[in-house]
Amino acid sequence: xxxxxxxxxxxxxxxxxxxxxxxxxxxxxxxxxxxxxxxxxxxxxxxxxxxxxxxxxxxxxxxxxxxxxxxxxxxxxxxxxxxxxxxxxxxxxxxxxxxxxxxxxxxxxxxxxxxxxxxxxxxxxxxxxxxxxxxxxxxxxxxxxxxxxxxxxxxxxxxxxxxxxxxxxxxxxxxxxxxxxxxxxx
Amino acid sequence: xxxxxxxxxxxxxxxxxxxxxxxxxxxxxxxxxxxxxxxxxxxxxxxxxxxxxxxxxxxxxxxxxxxxxxxxxxxxxxxxxxxxxxxxxxxxxxxxxxxxxxxxxxxxxxxxxxxxxxxxxxxxxxxxxxxxxxxxxxxxxxxxxxxxxxxxxxxxxxxxxxxxxxxxxxxxxxxxxxxxxxxxxxxxxxxxxxxxxxxxxxxxxxxxxxxxxxxxxxxxxxxxxxxxxxxxxxxx
Numbered sequence: 001x002x003x004x005x006x007x008x009x010x011x012x013x014x015x016x017x018x019x020x021x022x023x024x025x026x027x028x029x030x031x032x033x034x035x036x037x038x039x040x041x042x043x044x045x046x047x048x049x050x051x052x053x054x055x056x057x058x059x060x061x062x063x064x065x066x067x068x069x070x071x072x073x074x075x076x077x078x079x080x081x082x083x084x085x086x087x088x089x090x091x092x093x094x095x096x097x098x099x100x101x102x103x104x105x106x107x108x109x110x111x112x113x114x115x116x117x118x119x120x121x122x123x124x125x126x127x128x129x130x131x132x133x134x135x136x137x138x139x140x141x142x143x144x145x146x147x148x149x150x151x152x153x154x155x156x157x158x159x160x161x162x163x164x165x166x167x168x169x170x171x172x173x174x175x176x177x178x179x180x181x182x183x184x185x186x
Numbered sequence: 187x188x189x190x191x192x193x194x195x196x197x198x199x200x201x202x203x204x205x206x207x208x209x210x211x212x213x214x215x216x217x218x219x220x221x222x223x224x225x226x227x228x229x230x231x232x233x234x235x236x237x238x239x240x241x242x243x244x245x246x247x248x249x250x251x252x253x254x255x256x257x258x259x260x261x262x263x264x265x266x267x268x269x270x271x272x273x274x275x276x277x278x279x280x281x282x283x284x285x286x287x288x289x290x291x292x293x294x295x296x297x298x299x300x301x302x303x304x305x306x307x308x309x310x311x312x313x314x315x316x317x318x319x320x321x322x323x324x325x326x327x328x329x330x331x332x333x334x335x336x337x338x339x340x341x342x343x344x345x346x347x348x349x350x351x352x353x354x355x356x357x358x359x360x361x362x363x364x365x366x367x368x369x370x371x372x373x374x375x376x377x378x379x380x381x382x383x384x385x386x387x388x389x390x391x392x393x394x395x396x397x398x399x400x401x402x403x404x405x406x407x408x409x410x411x412x413x414x415x416x417x418x419x420x421x422x
Contacts, residue, residue: 003270003409004197007378007387009360010209011345014291018283018309018345022240046214053295059233059353069232071190071352085234109225118229118353125211127202127377129358131230147224155219176218185221186193186230186354 008128013053015122016089027058027086027100032079034063034101038168039134039161042094043123046176050094054123056173058086058098058134065104065115074107105141114141114148121173121183130183134171135160151182158182192226193354193411194270199380208373210334226354233353236279238313246312248284248324256306258287258325260401263361263389266318267348270412274318275355281311281347282322289328289340298330323401329368341368341375350410361406362388 011019028034043051061067061084066076068084084103088096105112114135121130135142137160142148148156158181161169174181204216249256263282267275285291285308288300292307306325314320327342344361362369369375369388378384386409395403 003268003272003412004200004383004386005270005411006357006359006409007383008201008357009345009374009377009387010211011347011358013295014283014285014293015345017291017293017307018281018311018347021309021311022281046218049214051215057356059229061229067228067232069235069351071232072228083234106228108227113227113229116229120353120356122358123215125209125213125215127204127206127209127212127374129356130204130217131353147227150224151222175215180217180219182219183217183221184224186224186226 010124010127011055011122013124015053015055019055019087020089022087023089024086025088025098027060027084027098029081032062032082032101036099036167037102038097038099039171040095040097040164040168041170041172043090043096043121043173044094044175048177050090051123051175052090052092052094054090054094054121054173056088056096057120057122058088058100058117060084060100060117061103061106063101063104065106067106102136108146111144111146112141114139114145116145131186132173132181132183133159137161137163137169147184155182190226190228190231192231192414193352194414196411200378200383202377206373206377209377230353233349233351233355235277235351236313236349237277241279241311241313246310246320246322248306248308248310248322251307252305254305256286256303256325258303258306260323261326262321262323262395262397262401262403263344263406264319264321264392264395264403265406265408267314267320267350267408267410268318269350269410273412274314274316275350275410276314276316276318278314278351279311279349280314280320281309282324282344283309284324284327284344285330287325287328289330300328300330326363334373339368339371341366341372346408348408348410355410357408357410359408360387363404364388364391
């Protein structure tokens, strides 16, 4: 039997009604080992205006570089209290902020992937969610990362968070324009 | 690591474009650069999994979240979550949200002059069973105006959010009702180019799940991306 996937639709302006129950701003509960980091930023539209009705979701490996998922069969430890999922709505200014631990490197096609978070972006006006990634600054593995290498050099910076004080990084979702964030099609 | 098996790409015409001028909000919110086509890696072939620790068994019934009974026509919305190979997607989280019977959302951004219902919040969630089945009890949502174009009205709909078993299978969609005259004029519905794909967003009346003297049943099956036949390393 062969079927076609159902059509995606926008979340619309009232997404919070259905999705806020699972808002997770702290992805790594206390006791989960790893280097703690806070990531903050804004979602900006084509006019540079903050998108106040967006939501991002994060999926990541633990500090050892293992995903809490049966298809990750690496012999690395799992942590019972770490799912690796975050869901964060934007505020009135289009800003978001969440805390997690820096993931370890994970296997990739051809080369190990540099530590990264995968991100889904949802909002009114997006008929299908967008997929992007957050990489970490000052990470030598970024140079060899198989996905970053696919991105034109001038645009790679949109995927790499910037240091913003102790334990805090900044990363923005810019939907249009000169600094438009790189989005992936898998 | 054992061999990873990737997911099929979406069939042409079955998915909306990001830039769709009839839906005005896409204008400033669609990417203008082409998406970067990337290989599916362990990061995308895995994804968050949820269970009954996350969801209460009663979360599927939107008519019993308050002291009183919500106003409106009680309905049963059920169906199966399948992949493109026709296999059920078991134990996956399904979230829904919707307007009340008068076409109003309890949300500060909704200024439509229609009554709120103190007995209806409009959100539910559940997990599919081993055969991919889900079931919600709710009330039929009302149509409502929006400001996309002159005299614009949204057809009655339920929003659905699904995860499947990978980051790649994440899906947000909307379910519509059969025979709704507003569908033809609705850019959310028409944004899907393929006529058959569009029709699959419309639920069907389901006599089997209709409860005598209690509630009409509507069936809505959802298909998530399915696995490719060929393991990734064998693909050119």
